Amino acid sequence: MPSQNGTLVLIKAGNGGGPETFTTIGGLRTSDIVLNHHALDATNIESGQWRELLGGSGILSFEISGSGLFTNSASEETVRGYAFAGTANNYQFVFANGDSVTGPFIIISYHRSGNHDGEEIYALTLASAGAITFAS
Numbered sequence: 001m002p003s004q005n006g007t008l009v010l011i012k013a014g015n016g017g018g019p020e021t022f023t024t025i026g027g028l029r030t031s032d033i034v035l036n037h038h039a040l041d042a043t044n045i046e047s048g049q050w051r052e053l054l055g056g057s058g059i060l061s062f063e064i065s066g067s068g069l070f071t072n073s074a075s076e077e078t079v080r081g082y083a084f085a086g087t088a089n090n091y092q093f094v095f096a097n098g099d100s101v102t103g104p105f106i107i108i109s110y111h112r113s114g115n116h117d118g119e120e121i122y123a124l125t126l127a128s129a130g131a132i133t134f135a136s
Contacts, residue, residue, distance in 0.1 A: 008027045008028065008029065008068075008096060009027065009028040009031045009064075009066065009093055009094070009095055009096075010024050010026075010027050010028075010093070010094040011024070011025050011026050011027065011028065011091060011092075011093060011124075012024050012025065012091065012092040012093075012094065013025050013075075013078055013079075013082070013089060013090075013091055014089060014090030014091065014092070016089075016090070020090055022090075022091075022092045022102075023075075024075075025075035025078055025079055026068055026069065026075055026076075026079070026122070027068045027069070028064075028066030028067065028068045028124075029066070029067060029068040029069070030066050030067050030068070031064060031065070031066035032064070032065045032066060033062075033063070033064050034062070034063045034064075035060070035061075035062050036060065036061045036062075036063075037058050037059075037060055038058050038059045038060075038061070039053040039054070039057070039058040040053065040054040040057045040058050041053060041054075042054040060128075061127065061128050062101065062103075062127075062128040062132050063125065063126070063127045063128070064093060064101070064105075064125070064126050065109070065123070065124060065125035065126070066123070066124065067111075067121055067122060067123040067124075068121070068122065069119055069120070069121060069122070076122070079107070079110070079122070079124070080110065082107050083107040083110035083124075086106060086107075087106070088104040088105065088106050088129035088130065089104065089105065089106075090102070090103065090104055090105075091103070091104075091105045091126060097136075098136065099134070099135065099136045100134070100135050101132055101133070101134050101135075102132065102133050102135070103128060103129075103130060103131060103132030103133060104128070104129040104130040104132075105126040105127060105128055105129055106126065106127055106129045107124060107125070107126050108125050108126065108127050109123070109124065109125035110122070110123075110124055111123040111124075
């Protein structure tokens with residue numbers, strides 16, 4: 001199985017309309033994605049020495065973090081506003097191979113940095129705030 005290039009992930013923010021329109025606000029040069037399944041422990045006195053997990057149950061969560069460059073000042077203002085508000089907004093993350101993840105997310109970490117003679121870099125962490133969809 002060939003390895004996959006770790007290329008740019010586009011972040012798109014939804015406008016809350018129906019149908020929802022997504023606008024690219026930036027790209028992640030580096031990214032880290034975590035899909036968690038917090039299983040329910042069904043262990044009881046009759047389980048013996050082994051833990052029992054209840055299949056088909058539990059809580060799913062999706063987190064994406066990374067850093068990159070904003071495409072323009074308007075997109076930076078949008079992200080900064082969402083970060084300060086702490087509200088759930090619809091986002092779409094589009095990967096180089098065409099896969100995408102869409103759903104409500106909250107920005108749980110927002111960081112900006114840069115040198116006086118270089119570009120300004122941002123780093124974000126977004127956590128799912130509801131059901132998400134994966135499309136390939």
